[in-house]
Structure formats: structure tokens, C-alpha cells
Amino acid sequence: xxxxxxxxxxxxxxxxxxxxxxxxxxxxxxxxxxxxxxxxxxxxxxxxxxxxxxxxxxxxxxxxxxxxxxxxxxxxxxxxxxxxxxxxxxxxxxxxxxxxxxxxxxxxxxxxxxxxxxxxxxxxxxxxxxxxxxxxxxxxxxxxxxxxxxxxxxxxxxxxxxxxxxxxxxxxxxxxxxxxxxxxxxxxxxxxxxxxxxxxxxxxxxxxxxxxxxxxxxxxxxxxxxxxxxxxxxxxxxxxxxxxxxxxxxxxxxxxxxxxxxxxxxxxxxxxxxxxxxxxxxxxxxxxxxxxxxxxxxxxxxxxxxxxxxxxxxxxxxxxxxxxxxxxxxxxxxxxxxxxxxxxxxxxxxxxxxxxxxxxxxxxxxxxxxxxxxxxxxxxxxxxxxxxxxxxxxxxxxxxxxxxxxxxxxxxxxxxxxxxxxxxxxxxxxxxxxxxxxxxxxxxxxxxxxxxxx
Numbered sequence: 001x002x003x004x005x006x007x008x009x010x011x012x013x014x015x016x017x018x019x020x021x022x023x024x025x026x027x028x029x030x031x032x033x034x035x036x037x038x039x040x041x042x043x044x045x046x047x048x049x050x051x052x053x054x055x056x057x058x059x060x061x062x063x064x065x066x067x068x069x070x071x072x073x074x075x076x077x078x079x080x081x082x083x084x085x086x087x088x089x090x091x092x093x094x095x096x097x098x099x100x101x102x103x104x105x106x107x108x109x110x111x112x113x114x115x116x117x118x119x120x121x122x123x124x125x126x127x128x129x130x131x132x133x134x135x136x137x138x139x140x141x142x143x144x145x146x147x148x149x150x151x152x153x154x155x156x157x158x159x160x161x162x163x164x165x166x167x168x169x170x171x172x173x174x175x176x177x178x179x180x181x182x183x184x185x186x187x188x189x190x191x192x193x194x195x196x197x198x199x200x201x202x203x204x205x206x207x208x209x210x211x212x213x214x215x216x217x218x219x220x221x222x223x224x225x226x227x228x229x230x231x232x233x234x235x236x237x238x239x240x241x242x243x244x245x246x247x248x249x250x251x252x253x254x255x256x257x258x259x260x261x262x263x264x265x266x267x268x269x270x271x272x273x274x275x276x277x278x279x280x281x282x283x284x285x286x287x288x289x290x291x292x293x294x295x296x297x298x299x300x301x302x303x304x305x306x307x308x309x310x311x312x313x314x315x316x317x318x319x320x321x322x323x324x325x326x327x328x329x330x331x332x333x334x335x336x337x338x339x340x341x342x343x344x345x346x347x348x349x350x351x352x353x354x355x356x357x358x359x360x361x362x363x364x365x366x367x368x369x370x371x372x373x374x375x376x377x378x379x380x381x382x383x384x385x386x387x388x389x390x391x392x393x394x395x396x397x398x399x400x401x402x403x404x405x406x407x408x409x410x411x412x413x414x415x416x417x418x419x420x421x422x423x424x425x426x427x428x429x430x431x432x433x434x435x436x437x438x439x440x441x442x443x444x445x446x447x448x449x450x451x452x453x454x
Contacts, residue, residue: 073275087256113237124228131221
């Protein structure tokens with residue numbers, strides 16, 4: 001070191017800088033070479049395989065099948081027959097049916113409410129009396145007409161007689177054989193008889209007009225009787241059909257006016273559900289087709305009905321049409337009460353020899369199928385969705401479509417079917433039981449010639 005220092009001290013300043021750089025570069029290069037040599041000569045690390053455990057999944061074996069597309073819709077049951085009874089006359093409620101209350105069973109024609117009928121009975125009696133008086137006048141007119149006809153016939157005969165006498169007197173008077181006084185008397189007698197006959201004929205001619213007036217009065221009085229009879233009948237409120245009392249809003253002693261609500265009655269035997277069906281599926285809905293109905297949250301059909309009619313027009317807002325399903329509660333296991341909200345399913349079109357997979361198993365146009373312990377991605381095309389299922393093309397008969405843990409799958413991922421795991425566990429349990437020295441085989445297993453039935 002002392003020699004180098006001495007040597008550098010005798011070298012000019014510029015040459016000292018160059019010499020320093022050269023020494024540093026040489027040192028770095030030597031270090032790099034040593035590092036490379038150490039890396040190349042170092043022993044290679046031992047390789048180890050990292051194996052992921054297979055993912056336990058569920059699978060569904062695909063086979064061609066025939067499916068019926070369900071047409072679903074919601075609706076609220078309502079009675080086919082329902083009557084809201086209101087007062088049609090004014091008056092005081094004087095009676096109601098015994099034990100009249102909501103839920104009471106009533107028979108057709110049964111008296112439910114009675115309004116005081118006395119005023120309307122008096123009106124009926126008065127109208128009947130007036131009609132009888134007018135009919136009596138018509139009968140009297142008929143007698144009067146017959147009398148006038150007889151009087152007119154008599155007057156005509158008398159007029160003929162006095163006219164003949166007057167002609168005789170007139171002839172004698174012209175010959176000077178009869179006095180003028182006698183002539184004047186005979187002439188006046190003819191005039192009086194003619195006036196009498198004319199008066200009788202005028203009275204007879206007026207009879208048709210009087211008869212028409214009386215007949216019109218008869219019609220008016222008859223109408224009054226009909227109105228009074230109707231009002232009297234309306235004082236008694238009867239059940240229009242057999243059913244149940246749905247609502248009651250009247251008590252004895254209350255005064256009602258026309259239009260006052262009294263009670264309502266419904267027939268629980270037959271109910272109807274208007275179901276809204278998409279217009280696109282309407283061609284597959286026919287009258288007479290069976291319909292199953294479910295309550296909310298239930299997968300078991302509670303009632304069975306029949307499509308009875310279809311609305312002629314569609315709703316422009318919802319693009320649906322009302323399909324009316326009728327349910328006969330008399331043949332159901334349990335009664336579908338009016339007002340219950342139900343889901344209705346009607347059998348739609350039938351699709352034969354198709355592959356059906358759960359809706360959730362299709363993701364971005366592909367499914368995963370089980371292949372020799374691995375998940376294989378398979379592109380499929382959904383031809384039609386059937387609620388929670390889909391008809392797909394692109395699968396083969398016997399393919400096992402994976403239906404669980406889809407978010408953790410990828411093409412080639414190791415998987416294990418749950419049914420295989422269950423089978424292996426069952427076999428392991430049987431082996432463990434057989435190795436147990438305390439295990440006692442059943443009588444059938446002790447016989448070597450006995451093959452267990454599986």
C-alpha cells in the first residue's frame with residue numbers, strides 16, 4: 001500500500017483520476033463474476049407438486065324428456081255470486097232475521113230484514129179502491145150506452161110518426177081543410193122530436209171519449225197498484241240465493257232511505273280467479289283446461305280449477321289478458337275463500353325430447369359438465385326458459401351438469417361429485433363395521449349363499 005501511495009503521489013492529478021476509475025471498475029467486475037459463479041454453481045431447489053383438493057359439487061344427469069311449459073299468473077279469488085243488499089224504500093226497520101250476523105248461513109228466499117210496511121199497504125189499498133171506482137164508472141157507462149141506444153131507436157120511430165102526421169096536416173092545410181094552428185103544432189112537434197133525437201145521438205157519440213178517459217184512468221190506477229205492490233214487497237228483504245252473510249250494517253229501529261246499505265250475501269261454493277296471462281302465451285290457453293292454484297310460499301297445489309272464459313281485450317299497460325279460472329269448492333279438499341291471493345298455473349305448450357337444466361346452472365351461455373374428475377365448460381344455447389328451468393341445446397345424453405359451487409369453477413377444475421363421496425363414505429362405514437371385532441353379522445350375512453338385495 002505504501003508503494004501504491006508513493007507511486008500515485010508521483011503521478012499527475014489527471015492520471016490519478018483515471019487510475020481510480022479503472023480500479024473501481026475492476027473491483028465491480030470481479031464481484032459480479034463471483035456472484036454469477038456462485039449462482040450457477042448453487043444446487044437447484046427440489047421441485048414439489050402443489051395439488052389442490054377436488055371441489056365437492058352436485059350434479060344432474062341429463063336425459064331427453066318431455067316437459068309441459070307452465071303458464072303462471074297471480075290473482076285474487078272472488079265469489080261468482082255476490083249481492084250487496086240495500087234499502088229500496090224509506091221506513092223504519094222493524095225486524096231482522098234471528099241471529100243475523102257475519103258468517104250466518106242463509107237460504108234462498110229467507111227473510112233477512114223487514115221494513116215497516118204499513119204506509120205502503122195503505123197506498124196499495126187506496127190505489128185498489130180508486131181502480132174499483134173507475135171500473136164501476138166504466139160499467140155504468142156501458143149501461144148508459146145501452147139505454148141511449150134504446151132511446152135513440154124509440155126517438156127515431158117517434159120522429160117517423162110525427163113526420164107522417166105533419167105531412168098529413170100540411171096537405172090538409174094547403175087544401176084549406178085544416179086550420180093553421182093545427183099545422184103549426186104538427187110542425188113544432190117534428191122539430192122537438194128531431195132535437196131530442198139529435199141530443200141522444202150526441203150523448204152516445206161522447207161516450208167513446210169518456211170511455212177512453214176512464215180506460216186511461218184504469219191504466220194509471222193499475223200502475224199505482226203495481227208500484228204500491230212493489231214498494232210493499234220491497235219492505236221485505238230476502239236472500240237472493242243460498243250463501244253466507246258477508247257483512248251487516250243495520251239494526252232494528254233504524255230508519256233507512258233508498259240506497260242505505262243493509263247487508264251483503266255471497267255464495268262460497270263457486271269462486272272465480274281472474275289470472276293475468278302474458279299476451280304471448282295466450283294462444284296456448286284454452287277454455288276447459290285445468291288450472292292448479294297455490295298459496296304464496298307453497299309448492300303444493302291447494303285447489304284445482306278450470307279455465308271458463310278469456311277476456312276479449314288485453315291490458316295495454318301490462319300486456320296481459322285476464323283469464324278467468326273457476327273453482328268449485330264443493331269438490332275441493334279445502335275451501336278457497338274469496339279474497340285469497342293465489343298463484344295459478346295452467347298447462348301450456350308441450351316440448352318433447354329436450355334437455356332441461358336448472359336456470360342457475362347456465363352462466364354466460366355455458367354450463368360445467370363433469371368429466372373424469374374435472375369440470376369441463378360447455379357452451380349451450382337456451383331455446384326457452386321455463387320459470388326455474390331452461391331448455392338448452394349443446395348437451396349430450398348422459399352429460400352430468402354441475403349445479404353447485406359454480407362461482408369457484410373454471411374449465412379443468414378438479415371436482416368430485418357429492419354422490420360419489422356419499423357412496424365412498426357408505427363403503428368405508430361398511431368396511432369399518434366389518435373390521436369391528438364386536439360386530440355381529442345379521443343372520444342373512446352369516447349365510448354365504450345369501451346375496452343381499454340392493
